[in-house]
Each structure stands twice: as C-alpha cells, then as structure tokens.
Amino acid sequence: MKNIWAFAKDFLAEALKGGKLYYSWLGFLGLCILAGLYPMYIILSKGLIMTGLTDQISMGQYLSNFVYTAHIAAAAILVVIPGFVYKRPDMRDLAVLGEIVAIGFVISGLIFVLFHMGRPERFWHMLPFVGYPNFPSSTLVFDAITLNVYLILNVIAVSFFLYRRYHDRSVHVPFYHFIVWWAIMWGPLIHIITAAVLGNNARMFAWNTAVLPFAFLSMAGASGPAIVIMIFLLVRKYTRLAIPDSAIDVLRKIMVWSLGIMALVFVSEDFAVLYNSTAHAEPLKFAMFGHHGLNDYVPWFWGIMACFVGSLIALLFPRVYKSYDCWLPFVCLIVAASILLEKPYLLMFPSFSPSPLGEYTVYHTTLPEFLTLAAIWAIGMLVMTLLLKGAVGVILGDVSRESRAAVAHENTGTPVTAQGGA
Amino acid sequence: MSQQCSGHCHCGKGAEEAESIDTTRRDLLKYMGVAAMAGAMAEADSPEAEAATFKEWFQTHYQLMTDSEKKACIARLEARYSEEYGKHVTVSDAPPLKGVLFGYALNIQKCIGCRTCVHACVQENNQSRYDPEVQWIKVLKMEKGGDSFSEDKREKGYPEHSAIGDHGVQVGGNAYTPAGVSLEDSVRYYDPEKVPEDGSFYFPVQCQQCEKPPCVKTCPVRATFREPNGVVVIDYNWCIGCRMCQLACPYGARRFNWGEPNLPPEEMNPKTHYFGNRPRMRGVMEKCTFCLQRTREGRMPACLEACPVGARKFGNLLDPQSEIRQVLATKRVFRFKEEFNTYPKFFYFVD
Ligand code: SF4
Ligand code: SF4
Numbered sequence: 001m002k003n004i005w006a007f008a009k010d011f012l013a014e015a016l017k018g019g020k021l022y023y024s025w026l027g028f029l030g031l032c033i034l035a036g037l038y039p040m041y042i043i044l045s046k047g048l049i050m051t052g053l054t055d056q057i058s059m060g061q062y063l064s065n066f067v068y069t070a071h072i073a074a075a076a077i078l079v080v081i082p083g084f085v086y087k088r089p090d091m092r093d094l095a096v097l098g099e100i101v102a103i104g105f106v107i108s109g110l111i112f113v114l115f116h117m118g119r120p121e122r123f124w125h126m127l128p129f130v131g132y133p134n135f136p137s138s139t140l141v142f143d144a145i146t147l148n149v150y151l152i153l154n155v156i157a158v159s160f161f162l163y164r165r166y167h168d169r170s171v172h173v174p175f176y177h178f179i180v181w182w183a184i185m186w187g188p189l190i191h192i193i194t195a196a197v198l199g200n201n202a203r204m205f206a207w208n209t210a211v212l213p214f215a216f217l218s219m220a221g222a223s224g225p226a227i228v229i230m231i232f233l234l235v236r237k238y239t240r241l242a243i244p245d246s247a248i249d250v251l252r253k254i255m256v257w258s259l260g261i262m263a264l265v266f267v268s269e270d271f272a273v274l275y276n277s278t279a280h281a282e283p284l285k286f287a288m289f290g291h292h293g294l295n296d297y298v299p300w301f302w303g304i305m306a307c308f309v310g311s312l313i314a315l316l317f318p319r320v321y322k323s324y325d326c327w328l329p330f331v332c333l334i335v336a337a338s339i340l341l342e343k344p345y346l347l348m349f350p351s352f353s354p355s356p357l358g359e360y361t362v363y364h365t366t367l368p369e370f371l372t373l374a375a376i377w378a379i380g381m382l383v384m385t386l387l388l389k390g391a392v393g394v395i396l397g398d399v400s401r402e403s404r405a406a407v408a409h410e411n412t413g414t415p416v417t418a419q420g421g422a
Numbered sequence: 423m424s425q426q427c428s429g430h431c432h433c434g435k436g437a438e439e440a441e442s443i444d445t446t447r448r449d450l451l452k453y454m455g456v457a458a459m460a461g462a463m464a465e466a467d468s469p470e471a472e473a474a475t476f477k478e479w480f481q482t483h484y485q486l487m488t489d490s491e492k493k494a495c496i497a498r499l500e501a502r503y504s505e506e507y508g509k510h511v512t513v514s515d516a517p518p519l520k521g522v523l524f525g526y527a528l529n530i531q532k533c534i535g536c537r538t539c540v541h542a543c544v545q546e547n548n549q550s551r552y553d554p555e556v557q558w559i560k561v562l563k564m565e566k567g568g569d570s571f572s573e574d575k576r577e578k579g580y581p582e583h584s585a586i587g588d589h590g591v592q593v594g595g596n597a598y599t600p601a602g603v604s605l606e607d608s609v610r611y612y613d614p615e616k617v618p619e620d621g622s623f624y625f626p627v628q629c630q631q632c633e634k635p636p637c638v639k640t641c642p643v644r645a646t647f648r649e650p651n652g653v654v655v656i657d658y659n660w661c662i663g664c665r666m667c668q669l670a671c672p673y674g675a676r677r678f679n680w681g682e683p684n685l686p687p688e689e690m691n692p693k694t695h696y697f698g699n700r701p702r703m704r705g706v707m708e709k710c711t712f713c714l715q716r717t718r719e720g721r722m723p724a725c726l727e728a729c730p731v732g733a734r735k736f737g738n739l740l741d742p743q744s745e746i747r748q749v750l751a752t753k754r755v756f757r758f759k760e761e762f763n764t765y766p767k768f769f770y771f772v773d
Contacts, residue, residue, distance in 0.1 A: 047704040048663075048680050048681075048705065049680035049681030116664070118663015118665070118678065118679070119663040122479075122660075122661075125483075125645070125660055126642050132483045138639070140664060140666055144642070201669045201670050202670075203762065282606075356605075356672050356759075357560060357562060357605055358604075358607070
C-alpha cells in the first residue's frame, strides 16, 4: 500500500512538472473545461433541445466525435503491434504510450456517449445484471461492453507497466503480455462494433453497407498513427526520450497503407451506389452535389476528399516523410483533422437526407454544444497529457524508487533511447 | 392481472425471481447512483416530489416489476400527475386483450388532407403543445403527377449525340419527373384555405406497428417492445434516450422529447395509460400506440373517430368479421415500404 502511495505521488509530481509551454497547454485544457461547465449544466438540465439535434438529424456532434474517439482508441493499439507481434525492440516500451493515448480517447468517447443520451442518469439500465440489456439483439449493448472492457484493459496494462518500471522490475511477465495481447485483439473489435451500431439501420442508406467497418478501420489506421506520430515528435523534442526515426517510419507506413485502403473502400462504395444511382445513392449525392440548392455539405465533401488524396500522395515522397519536424507533422495534422471533420460533415449529417419521408435537412451546431464538445475533448486530452508526461518520466528512469531515495539526481543531458529497459 | 404473466414478455421469470433480482439491483445501485442523481434531483422541488423522483430513478422496467411494485409505481405517478396538472389523473395499466392482434387501414382515396386526425391525436395523447408541438401523424401532400412530361424533353436525354458517336438516349429527358407517390416531392408543411386542393392527394403516415419492428430489435434496454396485441410501446421511465430506435425506423414514426414537453394543465387529458398517453418527460422517445388507453378498453383510436370522411378503419386482424378484415379481403391494399420486410399492421388501400 505504501508503495502504491509513493508511486502515485512521484508519478503525479512528474506529471505536473514542466516548462512554460507545458503549463500553457495544461492551462488551455483547463480553460476549455471551465468554459464548458455551464453549457454542460444547461444541456443536462434543459435537454438536447439546446443542441442542433432534431427528429430529422437525430445523431449529431456528440456521436460523430464519439466515432472519432473510437478511431483513435482502436488505432492506438497499432503502436503496440510492432513491438509485440513483430518483436521490434525499438517499439516495445513505446507500446505503453499508445495505450495511454487509447485511454485518453476512450474517456472522451464515453463522455460523448453520455451527452448523446437523452437520459444519461439512466445509463445503468444497460448494465448486465442490474439493468435489462437487450442482449444479443442490440449492437449498442455490445459497443458499451467492448468499449468499457477496452478501457479497463488499457488501464490495467498501463498501470502495471508504470508500477513495475517504477520499481525497476521487468514488465515482461506472462500477465502483462496476456493483457497486451488481449488489448491488441480488442482494439479492432471496438471499432467493428461501432461500425455495426451505425450499419445495422436498413433505412440509413449511407451506413447500411458492408464496407462501413472497413472504412472505419482504414480511417482509424490513418488518423490514429497520425496523432501518435505528432505525439512522438513532441515527446522526442521536449523530453530526453529519444524515440528512434524507425518507430516513426513504421507508423507512417501504416498510415500510408491505411489511406490507400481507405481510397479503395471509398471508390468501391461510390461505384456501387452511383452506377445505378438508386435511392441508396441519395445521401451520397446530397453530400457531393447538394439538393435543389441546399448544398451545405458540398464544400466539406470535396475539401475533405482533397485532403485525403493530397495526404496520400504527399506521404509517398521521401522529401515529405523524412522531414520529421516540418512536413511530416503537417501532413499528419491534415489527416487527423480531415478525418475528425469527416465524421460530422460527411458520415453523420448528410446521411440523414433524405429522411424516411423525403425531407432534406441541415444540421446547425449550437454554441453550448460546441463548448461542451471542446470541454469533453479537453477532459480526455488532460488525462492523456498527464499520463504521457508521467510515463515518459518512468521510462526514462526519472521517476523511480531509487531516484526517490537518492538526492535529486543531476540531469546529465544524455539522451536515453527507448531501446533500453527491462 | 399483470402484464408479465400474459405469456409474451421477454423475461420469462416468475415474480419471486424478479423480486430477488430487484433486491440485488437496489443494493448495487445504492453504491453507484449518488452522483448520477444530481441531475434528476435538480427538477424536483418539494420533499415529496424529490422522494418520488428518487424512487422513479430506481424503478425497474415495468415488465420486471412485481405486482406490488406496479401498484406503488402507478400510485406514485397518479399522485405526481394529479398535483402537477391540478386535476384527478388516472394511470391505467389495463392488460392486453386476449386473442387480439390490432390492425389499421387507411383509405388514401378518401383522405382529404385536413389533418383533423393529427390534432385529435395530439389532444388525446398529451403531446407537447408548443416549443415544439409534437405530432405523431404526418400527412404528406403529393402532387397528382403528369403535368411535367413534355414533348420538348423527349429526345433531350443522356448521352447526347456527340463526336464519339450516337449511342441513343439511355436516360430519357423525362426521367426525374415526379409522378404519383413520391416522398421526395411530398410536402408536409402545407397550409391552404381549403382542402382537398385540386391536383393533390394525401398520404398520412404514423407508426406502422410493424410485426417485425426494427426499432424494438435495436433498443439497448428493451424500453420499447412489442406487446401481445402487436402494438409497439415504450416504457418512458426505462428509455435512456439513445434514439437507436428512431435511427432504425424506416417510417420516421418516432418523436423524441428534445426538451421538457409543454403540456398546459387545461389541455391535459387525465385518462391515461402507463404505456400510452401518460405525460412524458424530457429526453425520452414517444410515438403512436394505436391509442392503447382506448383500444385496450374496446374503444376506437382518436384519429379514427376524428376523421371526417371515414378514411380510417381499425380492428382485430384475428377476427374474420372485423371491418379491418373486410378491408383486407375486398380492397386493393398495400403496405408502405414493404421492401424493408417490417410487415406493418398498418395498411393503405383504395376502393
Ligand atoms: S413504424 Fe417505426 S416505430 Fe413503428 S413499429 Fe415500425 S419501426 Fe417501430
Ligand atoms: S431511445 Fe429509448 S426506446 Fe429508443 S432505443 Fe433508446 S432506450 Fe430504446
């Protein structure tokens, strides 16, 4: 017990230590959360009428952002795969960073789901044993279970790793490997099931397609590594943890393959529906060309497609992908942002037109809705930032039982590579 | 008689078993619930109301309740509604009828688009009256087609004659001309001086009470379910407001309470049913129930009684003598969007 307490204290101390830039980032997240508190209260007490949701577009920003969190959470596991499946030593310790990213995004995602619900305080109705879950018919039940299991797996893996490392003990015991392997298999699963939640609606022509899980997985494979690459580049710039280029190259390759598969998925779906252009094509046509002058989503469609294609092409050039502190993070930002914006503006909103009775509708995000979105994102990102900061300290050996005993040991400035370790 | 024992429930448990499950649930909930209560508590004001809100939060699915729990629940609701609306409100839990499968048929040849049914429904079923007014029936106005076919467009199709050659018109110039039942070209928000308008016909849509309802399959908590008379109902106190059912419904039949419903006390219909027209709360789903509170007592739905031209027919599909069966036997009948395989028990017909 005393050990755990000491670990928690040291870990937190490390997580809260940092330069000006670090504190401004934390401060920014804190502000976002503060700014969101009142809107959160308004939405929870007055209802979703304060958002842009309507009977016509009944899934809005919260669900869109949730899908994105599932993208990243599922893909964060890709950081684990090279170290564990392909036994790459340079990626082994970094696995824990991927798991932390997953934790941050799942936390945001679960809060998004709570806000999406009309009666969040009745969440327990879905729990096994205490509630009355519609098992096995309802895909949402599977989604809730898999997501929570995923969160728990990652929390266990991360705490086990950090705690053992803190005590300078090897983490590579069967228990840890079991949990990590389980998480590796679970990551894609949460995402396939999220796709099923949308895809199981026969009347949603844009979603009721067999390629939806593939679209989700490939988008996850593109946006997840994009975010992780940006985090790795920041980590190696601002800490002594020298993440090797090779680790970043692995992720970049995953990203390129995913973007390529994504292009194939998009083209097959577009061909399948547009060739005959039946009722199934209407939502897509609405996004691509508008409907009798209602063309709010047309610029989004073409803009986002241009970003996808542009990033895919750009990432084929060594001049771009070897430029670790300029072009690569820039392209990663474009990929991550365009997939984030794709969720509401292509996946969600246009898919609801025409409605079952033929209406075409546009979604208008409200200010309270936007502020809550920012706050929910900030909560996940705050957890993720603190965990990452502390974890880097643990991997570097700055946070350990020895260093607690010894007098504040001098920073030698020698970079420590990630290869080291137990 | 309890619903639970009517042989059609999902639980298949005896009352005793349900009770023991219930006790475990309560113990667990005591530990986990406190924080989540904050939101629910905010609405209540008097101590009794607060206590009722608290109890309501712990309340289980109606089908899982024991008889005594059901009684307590009904009493609580009646007291709360009576106080809130300043009149004696009854909440019935009359059981489903024996040997009955409800069906509805609508004569689109007769419908004049007056929307009397829409408003009768709102009054009967205690929907929110303003900001917004919630309506369960939509009447779609459709143009009698034909005017826009034209000789000019006859050969103006696609592909055009070009340098590559003449391959013949593959998409005629008169394609995309609406005619007949066309949802996309239908209008819901029409407001003429006088109905029916020349050149229009009308197509009312409400919950089709599907015999294979996708909304029920997708509800994560079984808040919406098919009761033994074939009507799809919702336990408003069990619904978590996830809107999966609305997403699944191919008929746009479901209405969500995005905000607190506004039901002025003087307009409130005090004769209610637990699964029917009792007042709803913010954040839950609602929809047509074939006027459960009336039809379980052998009365006709409010929309049917209100229709001035007798376009609406209702009855027991299992009774060969019923009017609905006569319609099915003698008229030209179709189901709306039958390609979805939902097997509605709501039929459309022409004479
Ligand atoms: S019409 Fe819609 S709401 Fe009614 S039973 Fe069918 S799917 Fe459910
Ligand atoms: S909104 Fe309510 S009735 Fe509809 S699926 Fe969700 S919990 Fe079930």
